[in-house]
Amino acid sequence: SEQEIQKQIEKIMDQAMRRSERYRKMKKAGISPDSIKRAFEKPVPMKVFSWKGIIDTVMTPMDSIRYYKYILNAGLMSMEPQTGYVRAYVGGIDYRFFKYDHVTQAKRQVGSTFKPFLYTLAMQEGEYSPCYKVPNISYSVPLPNGKFWTPHNADSRRIGEEVTLKWALANSNNWISAWLISRFSPQAVIQMAHKMGVTSYIPPVPAIALGTPDLSLYEMVGAMNTFPDKGVYIKPIFITKIEDKNGNILYQVAPKKTEAMSEITAYKMIKLLEGVVESGTGIRLRYRYGFNNPVAGKTGTTQNQSDGWFMGIVPRLTTGVWVGAEDRSVHFRTIKLGQGANMALPIWAIYMRKVYKDPSLGIRVSDDFAKPLKNIDIEFDCAKYDKKHKALNTDTPQGDHF
16 A cells, blocks of 8 residues: 555665764764754755766755665676676766675675576476476475465466476566476575576575575676586686786786586577577567677566566677666566566667677677587477477477477
């Protein structure tokens, strides 16, 4: 109800006031809480952030807090698959007013951008192919306490039909994620995430299949970069070397690489994630932004629409974008506005347009993902896959029918 929303807003505002630098200084000076509150309602001259530049104004400290709550922040990081070099790093929108780094410091709920870890397990085992079909129905996963975890889906498309794993990931289907985590285990997914460079604690519960963990953008970009780097995790490199004034090398980085998965598994994941952009939650990259080149991606939206993510991979650049308020309790009221495809994906699109326009960067629209050296016969076009199996008079594709 509106009354409950108003109470929630008042609570958020009070917490924000108490966390502010002004409040802490006044409290340290021995001023009583009531006097501080009154001071926060008195107009004072101040400089505030705006998208068009700094504004000199007069407002109450409380109004300035309210004003800043309406401003969304963002983080962006790009790295090169082949070298691990970090090519772009934007920790926030303006360091003078927002001093928190949203690339390495901040850890936020990742939403569906976590699902590729789960799907990597499925593709790795050899039991499942991208065109493997699963009934699109609600699944319940038993918990140790005897209860069941039963997630909901964001939409009602194709309920009761058999859907491919490619379609399920492209459309960020929660039921199929629940089905997959019941086939493996939370521990196996966590192990895969760690192999791909994630170092944060991930609770071993089935709900991680939908992206409940809090991770940094730095971790997510490093992990997703494993796919275009043919299954090899490379720790992101910020500094390659340090020299003194005479050119003597004081420090030189030694890239840290570990094999997280096979080259074939990594390629399968690239093809699955291309489906997100071809026909899934990232399709607006095609029709709104005109990206018709190979792009693998994954959108992410959190439970209460407070965090929007987009992980976008092109053959020579892996980029992640996070968008949200500084305060995670501030969120959009509807999923239409608060989804990753609406919050984070447009930033990726505008950024990549500029990257492609600069020939000195060597990142071209004509680039394509390299196929594995080992000749593999896996069908990623599931309509073709179906025709082939119907012609052979087989049942629904199961297992490793590649």
